[in-house]
Amino acid sequence: xxxxxEDKKEVLKNLLRQIHDGKDVAxxxxxxxxxxxxxSPLEIPLxxxxxxxxxxxxxxxxxxxxIHVELFRESVEGAFSADDIPKGHPLHTLYLENRExxxxxxxxxxxxxxxxxxxxxxxxxxxxxVVSELLKVGYTHxxxxxxxxxxxxxxxxITAIPNVLWFKHDEIxxxxxxxxxxxxxxxxxxxxxxxxxxVEKAKDVSSALLDMVFRENNIFYPTLKIxxxxxxxxxxxxxxxxxxYYKVSPPKWESSAEPLYPYQIETxxxxxxxxxxxxxxQNLLKGQLLKPDEYEVVRExxxxxxxxxxxxxxxxxxxxxxxxxxTFVDKHDRVRFYSGGHRIFARTPxxxxxxxxxxxxxxxxxxxxxILKAFRNGERNFAxxxxxxxxxxxxxxxxxxxxxxxxxxxxEVVQDVTEIRRLEGEKRxxxxx
Numbered sequence: 001x002x003x004x005x006e007d008k009k010e011v012l013k014n015l016l017r018q019i020h021d022g023k024d025v026a027x028x029x030x031x032x033x034x035x036x037x038x039x040s041p042l043e044i045p046l047x048x049x050x051x052x053x054x055x056x057x058x059x060x061x062x063x064x065x066x067i068h069v070e071l072f073r074e075s076v077e078g079a080f081s082a083d084d085i086p087k088g089h090p091l092h093t094l095y096l097e098n099r100e101x102x103x104x105x106x107x108x109x110x111x112x113x114x115x116x117x118x119x120x121x122x123x124x125x126x127x128x129x130v131v132s133e134l135l136k137v138g139y140t141h142x143x144x145x146x147x148x149x150x151x152x153x154x155x156x157x158i159t160a161i162p163n164v165l166w167f168k169h170d171e172i173x174x175x176x177x178x179x180x181x182x183x184x185x186x187x188x189x190x191x192x193x194x195x196x197x198x199v200e201k202a203k204d205v206s207s208a209l210l211d212m213v214f215r216e217n218n219i220f221y222p223t224l225k226i227x228x229x230x231x232x233x234x235x236x237x238x239x240x241x242x243x244x245y246y247k248v249s250p251p252k253w254e255s256s257a258e259p260l261y262p263y264q265i266e267t268x269x270x271x272x273x274x275x276x277x278x279x280x281x282q283n284l285l286k287g288q289l290l291k292p293d294e295y296e297v298v299r300e301x302x303x304x305x306x307x308x309x310x311x312x313x314x315x316x317x318x319x320x321x322x323x324x325x326x327t328f329v330d331k332h333d334r335v336r337f338y339s340g341g342h343r344i345f346a347r348t349p350x351x352x353x354x355x356x357x358x359x360x361x362x363x364x365x366x367x368x369x370x371i372l373k374a375f376r377n378g379e380r381n382f383a384x385x386x387x388x389x390x391x392x393x394x395x396x397x398x399x400x401x402x403x404x405x406x407x408x409x410x411x412e413v414v415q416d417v418t419e420i421r422r423l424e425g426e427k428r429x430x431x432x433x
Contacts, residue, residue: 011035088253090149090236091224093245097141098213100247104134105209112202119195127202128183131176133247134209138173140246145169145220147243148236151262152228156269157290161281165220168212175205222278227269231260267292316340324415328401329356331409333372344394344414356410375400376407392418 015028015035082095111127146169150162179201187194234255269290274282302309310318319326320341327347328337333356338347356372357365374380381400386393399411 085225086253088237088251090144090233090240090253091221093240093248093250094141094145094216094221096248096250097246098217101134101137101141101209102213104130105206105213108134108202108209109206112199112206115195115202116199119191124183124198127198128180131180131183131202131205134205135176135180137209137246138169138176140244142169142173144240144243144245148239149224149228152232152236152265153223155262155265155293156227156267157292158281158285160284161220161223165212165215168208168215172205172208172212175201175208179205219278219280223281226273226276229260229265230255230257232265233257235259235261263295263297267294324413327412327414329372329410329412331376331407333357335359336409344389344416371398372410375410378407386417392416393421 011031015032018028082092085092085095108127108130111123111130115123115127146162146166150166153159153162179198182194182198182201189197234253234257237253237255238259240250274285277285298304298309299311302311303315319339322339323342325342325344325347326337326339327335330336335351335354335356338351351359357368360368371380371383374383375398381402383398385396387396388394393416395415395417397413397415399413401408401411
């Protein structure tokens with residue numbers, strides 16, 4: 001390395017030491033950016049390793065990484081900018097999460113490089129902490145994209161992008177699980193071999209996470225910015241908190257647009273939108289005849305439920321298919337409904353409209369009364385029993401049924417849990433022949 005590069009390294013190390021000694025990062029930001037812009041990103045982890053050797057912990061270095069991560073962000077953000085997107089908007093939130101993912105992925109890579117040289121337990125402990133955090137990316141950031149955003153792209157006939165991204169998401173999830181298991185399980189192998197495996201996997205996962213940020217910021221987010229309307233974003237925003245976020249807490253985003261769900265959108269893509277899409281997406285779509293999903297969700301005669309639309313015939317068939325008995329007693333304590341198909345306790349049409357007290361032996365009516373009274377008064381919402389019946393374990397549960405706090409009745413659910421109680425381990429494959 002030439003003298004000029006060595007000088008720049010010394011300047012950077014000096015700036016980092018000043019932060020370590022308590023100097024305000026904001027005061028040094030421009031100096032940092034000047035020197036970092038002239039140093040290869042590959043050199044930065046090496047400089048950080050030298051600082052570790054000089055007594056600055058990797059945890060402290062993580063706090064100092066923001067500036068060089070900011071420069072990295074500038075290289076991965078490409079054409080996408082969140083400057084004109086209001087805070088709290090789902091796309092702005094995804095962008096902020098990617099900043100956090102970059103920081104943690106960079107930290108993971110730094111720890112891997114340091115571990116390769118140091119091989120210390122405390123580095124492994126810090127790596128476990130970082131990986132435990134990164135595991136949440138799959139449950140939050142990626143899950144929101146897959147469940148809330150992909151449907152809008154697929155509905156327009158663009159399926160390749162969601163397919164590739166989801167495949168890559170799952171690769172990262174699997175890599176993080178493997179790395180976490182390595183860090184938390186005693187394999188019994190030679191220390192050097194174990195460290196080598198951890199370092200290799202950590203570098204792979206760090207690289208995959210950063211690659212995904214690049215794909216999202218350069219291809220996926222610009223595509224979303226062009227294609228999705230404000231109404232679509234509002235519907236996404238209203239559902240986000242059901243899944244959660246990665247290290248950010250977005251403020252409320254106000255929009256006057258009506259929320260639009262995938263089955264309600266205009267699926268065609270205009271010529272202007274196509275021209276403005278990222279080049280990679282244009283290349284992907286070139287020569288393809290897009291086939292938007294024209295399936296009609298709302299059919300004539302459908303019943304609109306809170307979370308979807310079904311016909312009366314489908315509702316009846318759904319209840320018959322369930323592997324447990326259901327009986328509904330209304331607020332007047334009258335039997336209104338019971339499921340057909342699979343039954344554990346026999347029911348006949350003659351009980352419809354009957355007072356539930358008369359459906360039980362006199363010796364247990366006081367228990368029925370106690371449950372219904374507690375449900376109606378709001379004292380309880382759940383009761384359960386389990387019994388042995390002919391060598392089978394039967395689980396009986398009662399649920400208070402309410403709508404916006406108003407008591408509507410009680411649901412009895414009876415299930416044979418004999419086989420469920422015998423389950424062990426995991427079964428992730430279908431196993432059909």
